Amino acid sequence: NAGVMQNPRHLVRRRGQEARLRCSPMKGHSHVYWYRQLPEEGLKFMVYLQKENIIDESGMPKERFSAEFPKEGPSILRIQQVVRGDSAAYFCASSLDRGVNTEAFFGQGTRLTVV
C-alpha cells in the first residue's frame, strides 16, 4: 500500500511563473490537507479538501493560491505568479476519515524554490 505521494520533490520556478504541486493520497483516503513549512519553522495549515470539496481554506492566501481535489486524480496546489516569499516546503497529508483518533499520513513534501 503506497503512502502519500507528492511530486515533484523539488521545484524551481522563476518569479512570475506558476507552480503546480501534486499529491496522491493513500489508497482509500478521501481527506487531504496541505501545509507549508518555512525553514526551521512549524507546519502552517493551508487548506483541507475532501474529494471535490474544499472543507477549510482559512490558511490559504486569498490571492495566487488555489487547491483542488478532483473526483479522479491527485490533489493539486497551484501557486500563480510565484514570488520569492513562496519558497518553502509544501507538505500534503491524507487521512481516512475525520475521526479524532485518525492520524494523518504525510508525503515527502515538495520543496519549492523561487529564483
Place this chain on the structure above:
Amino acid sequence: AQKITQTQPGMFVQEKEAVTLDCTYDTSDQSYGLFWYKQPSSGEMIFLIYQGSYDEQNATEGRYSLNFQKARKSANLVISASQLGDSAMYFCAMRPTSGTYKYIFGTGTRLKVLA
C-alpha cells in the same frame, strides 16, 4: 482559539538517557486527538504516537510515551533510552472536533542526541 504550544526550540540529551519534549494545547472541545510526529533531516514527517482526550491511560509506543495531563492541557512526549537516530525535529499536533477537524501543529522542538 485552538492552539499548540511547544516552548523548547531546541533540546540536547545524552545517548541512552530519557528526554521529555513539552507540549501544551488550548481547546474548549471535550473530544480531541493529540499526536506527535518526527521530522528527521531528510524532511519526511513520521507519525509516532497518539493520545485521545478520553483515554485514561497514557499512550505508549516502544520507546515513546505520552505524558497526558488533561487538567493542565499538556501532552509531553517522553523518549526513553535515546539513540543517535532520534536526533530530529519533533512536532506536537491536535485534531479538535470543533471547526473543520483540521490538524493543528506546534512550532516544533529540535532534539539533538549526543554520543
